[in-house]
Amino acid sequence: MSIGGVLSEAWSVYQRFLGRFFMTALIVFVALDLLSALADRAAGDNAGANVFWFLLGALISVVGYFWVQAALVETVNDVRDGRADRTIGETYSAVRPRLAAATIAGLLAAIGIGIGLVFLIVPGLYLLTIWSMLIPVIVIERRSAGEAFTRSREIVRGNGWSMFGLVIVTFLSVAVISAVIRALFLPLPGFLDVWLGSVVAHSLTVPFAAAALTTAYFHLATKKPAEPASAAPLAAP
Secondary structure: OOHHHHHHHHHHHHHHOHHHHHHHHHHHHHHHHHHHHHHHHHOOOOHHHHHHHHHHHHHHHHHHHHHHHHHHHHHHHHHOOOOOOOOHHHHHHHHHHHHHHHHHHHHHHHHHHHHHHHHOHHHHHHHHHHOOOHHHHHHHOOOOHHHHHHHHHHHHOOOHHHHHHHHHHHHHHHHHHHHHHHHHOOOOOHHHHHHHHHHHHHHHHHHHHHHHHHHHHHHHHOOOOOOOHHHOOOOOO
16 A cells, blocks of 8 residues: 555545535534633633543544544545535434444443554554554444454555554644644634634544545555455454
């Protein structure tokens, strides 16, 4: 797998359907980032209130984030033939049955990767690489959360360094561009600065990350056809 080839193809799809990607992300991040901004503003000396806002925000954000991720993956899958066959509403409806699996897998992966990065950086980066295909596998192959870990590792096997490079380049690019976008909103009053800066940054950058990873999935998965979901192993690595 060529990192440059995947990024070039992802960028081409992203540019052509920028409006669709932006609106797909926007309708969720408007609410998620508003909640985050309100929680930040509500934080004060009351420990109980802070805990309440934190837990509420975390719960809604996690579910919303993986729903938009799933919708973006499905959007890439939809437009790869050069046209959009579904409306944005139909896309979200199509991935709703996969939301629980995407959320569970995403949470487990985040915990595992986070522990690996905190204590020993190399294991965290290794897990980040082999689990990078989780959401595409869940959405496109309709795997369960448990099956997705095994299938993601299977897809990445043999292309670990290329996948690692793609993940790092994509995430660093997204981080830098997000920081630049957020800086443009700094002159606004505090609340609007946090909310609008986050909304625009997320709505522009998260779709490209999804496009890059989904494009990589198609490059790799075609070489490693999936077994029927019922026959796939259920245990995570």
